[in-house]
Amino acid sequence: MTNIRDIAKMAGVSVTTVSRVINNHPYVSEDKVSAVKAAMKKFNYHRNINAVHLSRGKTHLIGVVVPFSNHPYFGLLIEGIANAALNHNYKLALIQTNYEEAKEMEALRMLEDKQIDALIICSRICEWDVIESYRKYGPIVLCEDSRNDKISTTFIDHYKTFTMALDYLYKKGHHHIGYTIGRQTGTNSKQRDAAYKEFLTRYSLRYEPNYIFTSRFDVEDGVSVVENLLDMKNRPTALLVTSDQVAAGILTACRENGLFVPDDVAIMSFDNQPISKVMHITTLEIPFVEVGKKLFQQALNDHEVSHEEIQVRLIERKTV
Amino acid sequence: MTNIRDIAKMAGVSVTTVSRVINNHPYVSEDKVSAVKAAMKKFNYHRNINAVHLSRGKTHLIGVVVPFSNHPYFGLLIEGIANAALNHNYKLALIQTNYEEAKEMEALRMLEDKQIDALIICSRICEWDVIESYRKYGPIVLCEDSRNDKISTTFIDHYKTFTMALDYLYKKGHHHIGYTIGRQTGTNSKQRDAAYKEFLTRYSLRYEPNYIFTSRFDVEDGVSVVENLLDMKNRPTALLVTSDQVAAGILTACRENGLFVPDDVAIMSFDNQPISKVMHITTLEIPFVEVGKKLFQQALNDHEVSHEEIQVRLIERKTV
DNA sequence: GTATGGTATGAAACGCGTTTCAGAGCAAGA
DNA sequence: TCTTGCTCTGAAACGCGTTTCATACCATAC
Structure with a gap:
């Protein structure tokens, strides 16, 4: 393998000059530039990227931590980040945690x-202070609603969004509203819970524990929601659902069991993925491409901490 | 930042010894081991991974090229590879190409x-000879049916599978079978096309060009298939579909348009993703986790070229 | 008593590009 | 004429861990 010193020798210049040519630095005479380029071509020179990384102390690699890759929510997020990264000539290192703390720690390391x-x-599992303690090694960006002063975030205000959605359903005449979520812990879920309770209080509605369905991530979990629904005496008349995927499962199971949507149960979900369009599901659109782009921009900016709120948009279709 | 030389000095040993301790090499006396470890702890030593990469000429990073990340097919594949990688302490560099050749070239570079x-x-766009020419720089693994002698592959024999599926439909009484695919070019599509034509010949069936629906990747594309179907005089009685996603779109659109499945059109698809279970779609299961694992194993093996065929399994449900 | 082989240790070379610093040459402005 | 300020170039230091090679010691083996 030829290295930069070989090229320098071949071209009759110093390594510095070769480096300057490689990196398009100014102040190199034309004839030296062409001499160096000729030598590089002749010897099929390729710089050792690891030497560059060592020397510069940067890798142009951005780590992305996700619990799963096959889930549409994270898939879309990855897609958004990947696109932004490609435009800026960065590469992505994907770290899949399966929600294991050890894997997340590895990413921090x-x-x-x-x-x-x-x-x-x-989506994090580590505590805030653990994450903060790694901040000194480089920018860390979270996709979570928090006004932390060390860590930048791009987020959806789930309290606001949930309140808006609940109000919308209420105005449509629903006074018995349930909801489904994924993980029970986690900032998003807490925000939703708080918004839900505030909503109940505001309208003097009773809190029904079995109107809340936890651990619903995927289509199949939607089916199980309907199974539960069928067993209930006082069913909720509307459901605010984790994602379009879960909603699709609910919708399908409802049809099979003679439950009419929206007459028996209204369904409103999150994301606005293609399936929601096809199934005419009323949903709250999350602009993932924008989220990904923002996250990436924040990751590049080591100097300032910022918090970007992303607005969701209500897409009215036929399930409410 | 403390480096290995600082630690060596602090512990009163040579850098070699420190390196040996770090990498668990034998032949270091116990007291030196503990002296080194103490020094490392005291100065919060962390080795510069880029120096390791430079020195070793390896990065423990495996590149994964996908056209999109948010598509379930690739999401599942990534998931499978990521899991295998994590088990072997490798990291993944995700390269999303959007089917742009330049991006794929970047990955090769x-x-x-x-x-x-x-x-x-x-999923590749580059020509075989281009990919082959990069083989000398390291293992390249493809997910495509080819018995190339330089490049390892893990694949599904789409000719065989398609034939099997068509025969199954034929035996169920379907003599007018259409199919949908994603990209028109690409090995998989060619294999399917060949299998389809062979099938028609074998049973002396007429080739109907409009029974073939190209560029169907996602749920929404399934809806458009049904739109086409409704316009046709002699509809196919069965459809072999790109993926469960597309099948879900078709199924949903059929219901809306009064087309009964399987009586008016039978549907059979690929993947066996959760949605197919929920919607009772008869499908051909592709074991993505296994595919990912195999791909990863081949990527680690620079010495021998192998070809792993993955068997698909028919899952009979209610759409045929 | 000598040969053999494992244990323990360190100096030095190796992988390789970037960047700082110093200096030379030349032109425009004062 | 002297200063100021580009333009151009290269030596040397820097980032840092791994690995080869040489050496020394001690303990069996013959």
Whole structure:
């Protein structure tokens, strides 16, 4: 393998000059530029990227932490980040945690080891103070509603959004509203819970514990929601659902069991993925491409901490 | 930042000894081991991973090329590879190409630059000879049916599978079978086309060009298939569909348009994703986790080229 | 008593590009 | 004429861990 010193020798210049040519630095005479380029071509020179990384202390790699990759929510987020990264000539290091804390720690350690320039955590399990303690090694960006002063975030205000959605359903005449979520813990879920309780209080509605369905992530979990629904005496008349995927499951199971949507149960979900369009599901659109782009921009910015709120948009279709 | 030399000095040993301790090499006396470990702890030593990469010429990073990340097919594949990678302490560099050749070339160049130890291409656009020419820089693995002698592959024999599926439909009484695919070019599509034509010949059936629906990737594309179907005089009685996603779109649109499944059109698809279970779609299961695992194993093996055929399994449900 | 082989340790070379610093040459402005 | 300020170039330092090679010691083996 030829290295920069070989090229320098071949072209009759110093390594500095070769480096300057490679990196398009000014102040190199034309004839030296062409001499260097000729030598590089002749010897099929390729710089050792790891030497560049060592020397610069940067890798142009951004770590992305997700619990799963096959879930549409995270898939879309990855897609958004990947597109932004590609435009800026960054590569992505994907770290799939399956919600294991050890894996998330590994990602943080990659930042510490300078294997990645920044870390985007799409869904965390680690405590805030753990994450904060790694901030000194590089930018860390979270996709979570928090006005932390060290860590940048891009987020959806789930309290606001949930309140808006609940009010919308209430205005449509629904006074018995249930909801489904994924993880019970987690900032998003807490915000939703708070918004829900505030809503009940505001309209003097009773809190029904069995109107809340936890651990619903995927289509199949939607089916199980309907199974529960069928067993209930006083069913909710409307359901605010984790995602379009879960909603699709609910909708399908409802049809099979003679439950009419929206007459027996109204369905409103999150994301606005293609399936919701096809099934005419009323949903709250989350602009993932924008979220990904923002997350990426924040990851590049080591100097200032910012918090970007992303607005969701109500898409009215036929399930409410 | 403390480096290995600082630690060596602090512990009163040579850098070699420190390196040996770090990497658990034998032949270091116990007292030196503990002296080194103490020094590392005291100064919060972390080795610079980029120096390791430079020195070793390996990065423990595997490149994964996908056209999109949010598509369930690729999401599942990524999931499978990511899980295998995590178990072997490898990291994934995700390269999303959007089917742009330039991006795929960039991935190949990452291999050349030693930024990644191996490359897994889930769906290619580059020509074989281009890919082959990069083989000398490291293992390249494809997810495509080809018995190339330089490049390892893990694949589904789509000719065989398609034939099997068509025969199954034929035996169920379907003599007018259409099919949908994603990209028109690409090995998989060619294999399916060949299998389809062979099937028609074998049973002396007429080739109907409008029974073939190209560029169907997602749920929404399934809806458009049904729109076409409704316009046709002699509809196919069965459809072999790209993926469960597309099938879900078709099924939904059929219901809306008074087309009964399977009586008016039978549907059979690929993947066996959760949605197919929920919607009772008869499908051909592709074991993505296994595919991902195999791909990863081949990526690690630079010495021998292998070809792993993955068997699909028919899951009979209610759409045929 | 000598040969053999494992244990323990360190100096030095190796992988390789970037960047700082110093200096030379030349032109425009004072 | 002297200063100021580009333009151009290269030596050397820097980032840092791994690995080869040489050496020394001690303990069996013959």
